[in-house]
Amino acid sequence: xxxxxxxxxFSTAFSPKVCTFFAPxxxxxxxxxxxxxxxxxxxxADASHPxxxxxxxxxxxxxxxxxxxxxxxxxxxxxxxxxxxxxxxGTGLIKSKxxxxxxxxxxxxxxxxxxxxxxxxxxxxxxxxxxxxxxxxHTLGCVTYATGDGHNQPQPRMAFIVDxxxxxxxxxxxxxxxxxVHSQIFTLPKGTLVYPAHxxxxxxxxxxxxxxxxxxxxxxxxxxxxxxMANLNFSYPKLIDVVVPANMFVVCKMSNPKLDDVFVKSRxxxxxxxxxx
Amino acid sequence: xxxxxxxxxFSTAFSPKVCTFFAPxxxxxxxxxxxxxxxxxxxxADASHPxxxxxxxxxxxxxxxxxxxxxxxxxxxxxxxxxxxxxxxGTGLIKSKxxxxxxxxxxxxxxxxxxxxxxxxxxxxxxxxxxxxxxxxHTLGCVTYATGDGHNQPQPRMAFIVDxxxxxxxxxxxxxxxxxVHSQIFTLPKGTLVYPAHxxxxxxxxxxxxxxxxxxxxxxxxxxxxxxMANLNFSYPKLIDVVVPANMFVVCKMSNPKLDDVFVKSRxxxxxxxxxx
Numbered sequence: 001x002x003x004x005x006x007x008x009x010f011s012t013a014f015s016p017k018v019c020t021f022f023a024p025x026x027x028x029x030x031x032x033x034x035x036x037x038x039x040x041x042x043x044x045a046d047a048s049h050p051x052x053x054x055x056x057x058x059x060x061x062x063x064x065x066x067x068x069x070x071x072x073x074x075x076x077x078x079x080x081x082x083x084x085x086x087x088x089x090g091t092g093l094i095k096s097k098x099x100x101x102x103x104x105x106x107x108x109x110x111x112x113x114x115x116x117x118x119x120x121x122x123x124x125x126x127x128x129x130x131x132x133x134x135x136x137x138h139t140l141g142c143v144t145y146a147t148g149d150g151h152n153q154p155q156p157r158m159a160f161i162v163d164x165x166x167x168x169x170x171x172x173x174x175x176x177x178x179x180x181v182h183s184q185i186f187t188l189p190k191g192t193l194v195y196p197a198h199x200x201x202x203x204x205x206x207x208x209x210x211x212x213x214x215x216x217x218x219x220x221x222x223x224x225x226x227x228x229m230a231n232l233n234f235s236y237p238k239l240i241d242v243v244v245p246a247n248m249f250v251v252c253k254m255s256n257p258k259l260d261d262v263f264v265k266s267r268x269x270x271x272x273x274x275x276x277x
Numbered sequence: 278x279x280x281x282x283x284x285x286x287f288s289t290a291f292s293p294k295v296c297t298f299f300a301p302x303x304x305x306x307x308x309x310x311x312x313x314x315x316x317x318x319x320x321x322a323d324a325s326h327p328x329x330x331x332x333x334x335x336x337x338x339x340x341x342x343x344x345x346x347x348x349x350x351x352x353x354x355x356x357x358x359x360x361x362x363x364x365x366x367g368t369g370l371i372k373s374k375x376x377x378x379x380x381x382x383x384x385x386x387x388x389x390x391x392x393x394x395x396x397x398x399x400x401x402x403x404x405x406x407x408x409x410x411x412x413x414x415h416t417l418g419c420v421t422y423a424t425g426d427g428h429n430q431p432q433p434r435m436a437f438i439v440d441x442x443x444x445x446x447x448x449x450x451x452x453x454x455x456x457x458v459h460s461q462i463f464t465l466p467k468g469t470l471v472y473p474a475h476x477x478x479x480x481x482x483x484x485x486x487x488x489x490x491x492x493x494x495x496x497x498x499x500x501x502x503x504x505x506m507a508n509l510n511f512s513y514p515k516l517i518d519v520v521v522p523a524n525m526f527v528v529c530k531m532s533n534p535k536l537d538d539v540f541v542k543s544r545x546x547x548x549x550x551x552x553x554x
Contacts, residue, residue, distance in 0.1 A: 033479040035312055063478060070491050201340060202310040202318075204481065214347050 046126025109141025137177025323403025386418025414454025
């Protein structure tokens with residue numbers, strides 16, 4: 001079997017870090033909250049590199065761009081876990097205010113963006129990287145981003161778990177969610193921190209081990225889980241008819257729409273995509 | 278000069294940890310949020326010890342007690358940074374539902390509690406400990422709790438910074454605040470994580486270094502700072518006439534009101550207070 005891997009890479013020189021959270025070697029991490037939609041945004045950066053390359057995950061607002069600027073970070077990517085139906089992501093806002101930023105979403109989402117990711121891809125941020133794991137079920141194109149497993153990567157690992165898996169709960173689903181969570185999230189080390197896209201009870205983080213023990217829905221067998229979810233009668237998302245169209249256009253397709261054919265490699269450019277198969 | 282130190286200590290045997298956040302060796306840490314009052318509660322535990330001794334800082338609700346139970350922690354202390362004027366702390370609730378828990382507040386607050394702390398005290402939690410730092414200015418009896426500086430203590434350190442210092446801001450003050458922050462918080466290592474009691478903009482954490490650079494008020498000189506604060510015209514806290522009386526009685530004075538005279542030491546009891554001078 002031929003090796004297939006894809007990296008979104010950014011290479012810069014090294015410089016002393018200013019403020020680092022959690023993984024003393026490199027990772028600057030911030031969790032931000034928006035009360036009206038109970039939405040979390042995540043900011044990650046490799047603070048050990050001179051450019052302090054950074055990315056944001058999901059909904060982003062002016063507040064977050066100001067924080068990026070204050071911390072002296074270079075925002076490279078605005079990444080989405082899926083096409084949201086309950087709030088407008090800020091990717092378009094970011095790109096209007098930080099034109100060099102690339103939007104990222106899964107290829108399976110069928111949304112428009114600068115870059116598309118597939119399961120198995122790694123998004124590199126200096127010497128840090130995020131794994132892309134396919135976790136359809138909340139929407140078809142949902143992905144979970146997990147920090148890498150390896151030397152100098154944050155320990156414990158961290159997973160940004162989409163709208164479907166909530167802390168001690170579960171959002172609305174269509175199908176496949178049970179298998180997605182059990183095969184892609186619950187297979188991570190038990191100490192892996194799980195960070196939700198939303199929380200309505202004031203929780204900020206959980207762990208894989210905790211969710212495997214206490215998640216009231218996902219600890220059931222698959223048939224029971226599906227029956228529970230089928231009978232929950234979720235209301236129609238209030239803003240879906242506005243936000244989904246907005247979120248589908250996560251700003252600007254790449255000029256070469258066939259990413260499989262792309263072989264762009266330069267140590268001086270902000271993006272290196274390497275795809276071999 | 279004679280040595281004076283006081284420990285609140287809890288000694289238990291060792292056992293493997295279940296879920297650990299941030300300091301792989303021991304610390305389990307959770308930050309919880311309450312939207313209505315924009316208040317943070319903090320849960321800390323030494324997850325390496327068999328009893329998993331834990332404490333909570335400031336406002337605590339049923340949600341937090343359920344979490345303590347789920348995580349298999351043994352809640353020892355409910356500690357307060359000061360007498361709050363804007364919300365009722367949950368210490369009384371905790372003690373009614375977890376009778377063994379001891380309430381802690383600073384001696385300078387003049388509130389009632391099971392245990393009183395003074396500057397220089399250390400609150401021990403298994404092999405972890407919190408330093409008590411006097412930071413009057415928001416109220417007279419305000420203290421800041423900072424994780425210890427030493428082997429096997431969380432790195433970077435963490436400081437729970439009272440109502441006066443907010444992320445990129447500052448709450449209402451009476452006097453002394455500037456000196457308190459500059460002498461007790463801004464002297465901590467720059468990478469120290471600062472966790473606020475409240476946040477209204479969705480921030481969850483900052484660092485000492487970041488606040489020293491970007492806090493719009495506390496980066497001013499003292500005279501300018503005091504002028505700014507004097508002219509802010511804070512509104513009278515809506516619930517102050519209800520909550521302050523409630524919070525002053527943080528449940529049960531110790532049977533011996535003169536703590537200086539107390540010398541209680543037992544390896545089998547849940548509290549060891551050692552005071553020598």
